[in-house]
Amino acid sequence: MRTTITAWRLRRGMTLVSAASVLLLTACSAAAGGSGDGDGPAAAPNKDDKISLVVYSKFTNREYPVVSAGLNRLKAKFPNIEIKHEGSQDDDKLTQSIRGGNPPDVAISFFTDNLGAWCSNGSFVDLKPYIDRDKVDLNVIPEAVRSYTEFRGKRCAMPMLADVYGFFYNKDMFAAAGLSAPPKNTTELFDHAKRLTQLNPDGSIRVAGFLPTMPFYNNQAQIWAPNWDARWLGPDGKSNLAASAEWKEMFTFQKKLIDFYGHDRLAKFKAGLGDEYSEDHAFHRGKIAMMFDGEYRTAFLKEQAPNVKYGTASPPVSDSKPNRYGGAFTTGTIIAIPKGAKNPGAAWELIKQMSLDTDTLVELGNGLKNVPSTMAALRDPRLEVDENYRPFLTMFDGGKLLPNPTTPIGDAHLKAVNDFAERWQAGREPDLEAGLRKVDAQINDELAQKGGGR
Amino acid sequence: MTATVPRTRVNAAARPARKVPRRDRRRRLTVLAFMAPAVLGFVVFFGYPLLATVYYSFTRYDLVNEPEWIGLGNYIRMFTSEPLVAVAAWNTLWLVVVLTLTRVLFALGVALVIARLKSGVGLIRTLCYLPALAPPAAATLAFVFMFNPEFGPVNRFLRLLGIDGGLWFNDPAMSKPALTLLVLWGSGELMIIILAALLDVPVSQYEAAELDGAGPIRRFRHVTLPSISPVLLFGVVNSIIFALQFFTQAIVAGGVASGSADVAGNTKYIGSPENSTLTYPVWLYVQGFRYFNMGYAAAMAVLLFVVSFAFTAVLVHQLRRASSAEENA
Numbered sequence: 001m002r003t004t005i006t007a008w009r010l011r012r013g014m015t016l017v018s019a020a021s022v023l024l025l026t027a028c029s030a031a032a033g034g035s036g037d038g039d040g041p042a043a044a045p046n047k048d049d050k051i052s053l054v055v056y057s058k059f060t061n062r063e064y065p066v067v068s069a070g071l072n073r074l075k076a077k078f079p080n081i082e083i084k085h086e087g088s089q090d091d092d093k094l095t096q097s098i099r100g101g102n103p104p105d106v107a108i109s110f111f112t113d114n115l116g117a118w119c120s121n122g123s124f125v126d127l128k129p130y131i132d133r134d135k136v137d138l139n140v141i142p143e144a145v146r147s148y149t150e151f152r153g154k155r156c157a158m159p160m161l162a163d164v165y166g167f168f169y170n171k172d173m174f175a176a177a178g179l180s181a182p183p184k185n186t187t188e189l190f191d192h193a194k195r196l197t198q199l200n201p202d203g204s205i206r207v208a209g210f211l212p213t214m215p216f217y218n219n220q221a222q223i224w225a226p227n228w229d230a231r232w233l234g235p236d237g238k239s240n241l242a243a244s245a246e247w248k249e250m251f252t253f254q255k256k257l258i259d260f261y262g263h264d265r266l267a268k269f270k271a272g273l274g275d276e277y278s279e280d281h282a283f284h285r286g287k288i289a290m291m292f293d294g295e296y297r298t299a300f301l302k303e304q305a306p307n308v309k310y311g312t313a314s315p316p317v318s319d320s321k322p323n324r325y326g327g328a329f330t331t332g333t334i335i336a337i338p339k340g341a342k343n344p345g346a347a348w349e350l351i352k353q354m355s356l357d358t359d360t361l362v363e364l365g366n367g368l369k370n371v372p373s374t375m376a377a378l379r380d381p382r383l384e385v386d387e388n389y390r391p392f393l394t395m396f397d398g399g400k401l402l403p404n405p406t407t408p409i410g411d412a413h414l415k416a417v418n419d420f421a422e423r424w425q426a427g428r429e430p431d432l433e434a435g436l437r438k439v440d441a442q443i444n445d446e447l448a449q450k451g452g453g454r
Numbered sequence: 455m456t457a458t459v460p461r462t463r464v465n466a467a468a469r470p471a472r473k474v475p476r477r478d479r480r481r482r483l484t485v486l487a488f489m490a491p492a493v494l495g496f497v498v499f500f501g502y503p504l505l506a507t508v509y510y511s512f513t514r515y516d517l518v519n520e521p522e523w524i525g526l527g528n529y530i531r532m533f534t535s536e537p538l539v540a541v542a543a544w545n546t547l548w549l550v551v552v553l554t555l556t557r558v559l560f561a562l563g564v565a566l567v568i569a570r571l572k573s574g575v576g577l578i579r580t581l582c583y584l585p586a587l588a589p590p591a592a593a594t595l596a597f598v599f600m601f602n603p604e605f606g607p608v609n610r611f612l613r614l615l616g617i618d619g620g621l622w623f624n625d626p627a628m629s630k631p632a633l634t635l636l637v638l639w640g641s642g643e644l645m646i647i648i649l650a651a652l653l654d655v656p657v658s659q660y661e662a663a664e665l666d667g668a669g670p671i672r673r674f675r676h677v678t679l680p681s682i683s684p685v686l687l688f689g690v691v692n693s694i695i696f697a698l699q700f701f702t703q704a705i706v707a708g709g710v711a712s713g714s715a716d717v718a719g720n721t722k723y724i725g726s727p728e729n730s731t732l733t734y735p736v737w738l739y740v741q742g743f744r745y746f747n748m749g750y751a752a753a754m755a756v757l758l759f760v761v762s763f764a765f766t767a768v769l770v771h772q773l774r775r776a777s778s779a780e781e782n783a
Contacts, residue, residue, distance in 0.1 A: 092743060099517050117746050121516040215722055216713045271624040272604025276713055339518065410745050415721050422728045426626075438537070445535045449514070449747050 041129040042345035050080040051346045056089035056097070057108035062303065066367030067108075070360050074350050081346060094338070098123050103338035105347040108160060108354075112148050112331045113404055113411035119151035120408035120450060125337040127155045130348045136356065140374045142396065144330050148403035158355035161370035162332035163294040164392045164401065165223045167315040170308065173207070173289040182290070182313040184325055186253050189290075189316040193257060196289040205261065205269040208282075210290045212257035213266055214421035217276050218293045221417040223329045224250055226402035228318040232413060233405050239413060239443035242436035249318055251424055251432055258425045279304035295392035299369035312388045314395055327400025332373060371396050408450040409443070416442045504759070510752035517748050528753035539754065541729050542737035545630065549700050549733065550765070553634050554693040558686060560638045565649040579649070586642035590702040597636045598623050598710045623711040626730035633703055633731065637696075644689050651685035652678065687773045691766050698762050701739070704731045734758060 045051055053074075059067045064087045071083045086104070091114050097103045107124070109115075118124045131138065138146055138155075145159045169182050177196050183189040189210060196209030214220055225232070230246035233239060241247045258266065273287060274280020277300070282288045284305035292315055301308055317324040335354050337347045353360055361377035364370065366384045371392055377383065378393060385393060395401065407413060420429065420439045429435035511528055513521035532539050568579055585593065601608050601622035609619030622632045659677045668676065679686075705724060712726035721744050725732030734754070742751030 095517070095743060114744075121518045121746055123518050215726075220722065267621055267624055268603055270713070271602060271621055271711070273713065275710070411721050412745055415724070418722050419725075419729060422726075426728065428728075441535070442537055445531070445537075446745065448535075449531070449745075449750065 041133050041348070042343075044349055045078060045081065045343075045346045047078060048080055049078065049346070050082075051078070051343050052082045052084060053106060053343055053346055053350060054084045054086065054104040055106045055108065055350070056086050056094055056104040058090055058110055059087045059108075062299075063368055066364065069367070070354060070364045071350065073357070073360050073363075074353055077353075078346070078349065083350075095123070098338045098340060101340055103340050105337070105341045105343045106335060106350050107338050108333060108335050110333055111411070112334050112406075113414060115149065115157055115334055116151045116406040116408045117410040118336070119154055119156040119406070123339050124156035125339060125341070125344060127158065127337070127348070127351070131155065134352070136352070140356065140376060142373075142375065142399075142401065144401035144403050145332060145373050148331060148406055149334055151406045151408070157334040157336035158351050159373040160333040160335045160354050161361070161364055161368060162330055162373045162396060163296065164371055164395050165218060165292055165294050165315070165329040165331075166392055166395060167290065167313045168283060168293050168297060169290045169311050169313070170283070170286065171311050172309050173286070174311075177289075182311065183316040184314075185316050185319050185322065187319055190253075190257065190260075192290065194260065197261070203265070205265055207286065208261065208266070208269060208288045210257065211266070211270065211282070211288050212254050212261075213270050213425065214254065215418040216270055217281070217291065219291070220414070221250075221421055222404050222414050223292050224254070226327055226329045227315050227321075227324060229321045229324050229402075233407070238447065239440045241417070242433050242440055244436075246318070246321075247436060248432055249320065251421070251436075253318075254421070255425065263426055281305075283310075284308060295371055295389060296369050298386075298388050302369075310388065312391045314391060324400065326395060326398045327402060328395045330396070330401040330403050333370070407447065409446040412446040413443045416446075507752045507755050507759075510749050511756045513749045513752075514747075515749040515752070516746040517743075518746075521749065524749070528750045529757075531750060532753055532757070536750075538729065538732065538737055539734075542732045542734045545730065545732055546698060546700065546734040548630055549633070550694055550697040552630070553637055553697045553700075554690060556634055556638060557641050557644065557693045557696075558689045561641050561644040561648050561689065562686070564645045565652055568645075568649055569652045579646070583642035583646055585640045588640065590640075591706050593640060594636060594703045594706040595710060597632070597639070598707055601632055601635075623707050623731075624727055626728040629707070629711070629727060629730045633700075633707060636703055636707075644692065648682065648685055648689060651682040655681040683773070687770065690769060690773075694765050694769070695762060698758060698765075699735055700733045701735045704733045705736050707731055 055071055057067060064085075067087075068083070068085045071085055074081055074083065089104075091109055091111055094103070094107050094109065095118075115124075130136075141159060142162075145162050149155065149157045149159045167182055173196055174180070174182075177192075179192055179195065183192045193209035193212075196207065197205065198207040200206045211217075211219060214224075224230075225247075228246045228250040230241075230244060230250055232241075234243075261269075269287075273282040274285065281300070281304070283291055283293070283297075284301065286308070295312075298312070301310065314326050315328055317327070335351050337344050337351065341347050354364075355361075356374060358372075358374065358377045358380055361372035361374060362380045362382050365372040365377065366382075369389065372378050372380075372383065375397070378397060383393075404414070416439045420435055423429045424432070424435060510521060512523060512525055514524050514527070515521035564582055568575060568582065571578060588596075600606050601619075603609055603619065603621045603624060606619075606622075608622075612619035620628050623629050655678060659681070660673055663673045663677050708726040708731040709723045711731075712723040721740055724736060724740060735758070738751050738754045738758070741747045741754065
């Protein structure tokens with residue numbers, strides 16, 4: 001009898017557990033479904049509407065008040081709108097807020113590489129209905145910048161400011177080495193690097209003419225790639241670096257520089273260099289003579305190392321691609337309305353102002369030393385341009401910029417290639433093509449997870 | 455007798471009415487009321503997430519849209535086409551083995567030394583415990599600085615002795631040992647627990663063993679170890695779980711060593727150098743929250759749960775067997 005009762009209890013227990021499981025799984029499914037934002041654009045606020053707009057950005061320290069001032073210019077049009085600018089909010093926190101159903105009204109991100117992932121899964125609102133309604137002419141923004149702010153024709157962000165990655169060189173070191181002009185191609189870059197490198201008596205590196213280690217500072221595959229005209233994805237949307245002569249040439253050149261210094265010697269030298277965004281940055285300290293970096297470095301140098309005499313130029317390009325000279329890698333800050341934003345209509349007004357208003361862009365460009373993302377702001381006489389900033393504006397205006405492709409896999413492709421570069425430069429990938437094939441497989445595997453980028 | 459009762463389905467109507475005495479019923483309700491907070495907590499914070507994770511592991515889920523059922527797709531990907539999960543699993547396995555052994559032995563060694571001290575015990579115990587209070591990110595930043603190959607005090611000191619200290623966090627072969635040193639430095643919590651167990655061993659047992667002619671090693675082997683074995687078992691299980699969940703120190707050390715402490719939102723530096731600090735939980739996090747492959751991350755989490763459970767179960771079983779064999783001997 002006891003067994004019978006036990007069996008009955010067991011069955012009852014199993015039934016309850018099953019029912020609970022089904023309930024829980026149903027709850028999971030329900031929790032997963034987000035509220036779809038409507039297709040039509042939200043109405044613009046009335047002039048006197050009292051609205052509080054929450055803005056997430058990653059700006060801190062010197063840059064935070066500059067951006068806050070730019071955001072608050074909206075008050076000229078909407079005096080009762082209050083802007084709550086929350087700085088130090090990275091992309092992880094932003095994603096979390098969207099997922100949790102409590103996003104800011106406006107999101108500003110430095111990492112354009114994440115745009116494809118956000119755009120493909122609907123984390124950001126499609127801005128096309130707003131652009132159509134307000135008859136915004138996007139042609140005021142250069143084509144390269146437009147391309148990194150949209151995903152497969154879906155515009156879910158606007159560019160706020162752009163970054164252009166040029167070439168920095170130390171003028172004093174150039175003079176001491178008898179060099180008069182920055183290198184224009186890889187042959188000259190290699191020659192300059194040799195002549196500018198200084199060794200300690202024990203053979204260790206005191207000053208590296210050019211530090212080729214990847215990824216380190218802005219010495220990264222995606223920043224080198226445009227100088228070789230190396231493209232990430234083929235026409236089929238898949239990675240095929242192994243078949244690209246440009247990628248092979250780029251990595252062969254990098255290895256040549258690595259071998260000149262010696263990998264272990266470079267590794268030890270690199271380990272002693274300061275953080276990228278601190279005043280101990282190697283270029284500030286005169287530990288490296290040449291480097292690739294963004295235009296914003298001019299502001300860091302002005303503030304953190306005002307005594308360094310340096311020049312800027314277009315980055316040197318592959319010997320086989322001389323017509324690429326004057327081009328560069330570009331990326332930038334993006335601004336968007338997250339899914340679930342409480343005041344999308346007012347958010348769009350703020351986005352329009354931060355991405356298209358010339359006065360605001362000039363003010364931000366002067367304060368942050370980033371390149372304004374519209375041609376009107378770029379050519380505005382109020383934009384403070386010194387001799388080191390000018391080359392970046394020239395590159396921006398030159399029509400040869402190349403951004404990263406916007407993919408649904410975030411920066412997974414960048415990690416795959418930079419991981420490969422680490423192994424390659426250490427000599428742990430003896431076969432370049434075979435190594436690149438593995439990179440292709442890894443990137444394509446990530447792309448496949450998104451259903452080919454649905 | 456009960457085993458012979460035939461397993462027949464009992465009709466509910468035919469079932470004899472069982473009248474539970476009122477006192478028993480009240481007692482059961484009281485027990486249930488006392489247990490309710492714990493049961494609720496278990497269901498909400500363990501049961502539901504566990505079931506949800508298992509469910510998501512069979513889906514393609516990007517955290518924003520509804521999950522799409524793909525069966526075993528994530529598990530197949532894990533074992534066939536995704537290369538970094540194996541690298542991350544190997545790094546974590548390395549940490550599980552090395553970190554567990556060294557952490558328990560180091561904590562035991564320090565505790566044994568402190569237990570024998572005659573004076574200054576309080577101060578030294580406090581000094582040994584203090585690093586455990588340091589926030590992991592701050593401790594890692596300090597450690598990466600201390601072990602900087604060029605200007606770090608560790609290599610400077612080693613250079614005085616004529617030793618080339620190596621690249622530590624900048625060398626894929628040395629980054630995990632460097633992380634292990636960081637963990638050992640912060641293992642004061644386990645040291646305090648083991649010290650408490652050591653001080654709890656009855657002195658009379660040592661005296662009896664000494665009268666029987668047992669030397670220090672035999673006293674340690676036959677008196678100390680059996681007495682503190684449950685605590686050591688806890689230390690081992692705790693260290694395994696700690697190693698399996700190793701996250702903050704790995705992600706910070708990799709970022710700082712790569713020249714940029716800015717790893718938030720930026721996956722390129724994670725795992726540096728050469729993915730030697732890419733642990734399983736770090737890769738799970740990247741897949742789930744950076745690449746929005748939450749279904750795949752859930753599959754990784756399920757595997758981690760199964761492995762953790764298996765590790766712990768086997769270990770507890772083995773140590774219990776060893777312990778009972780010791781008692782019988």
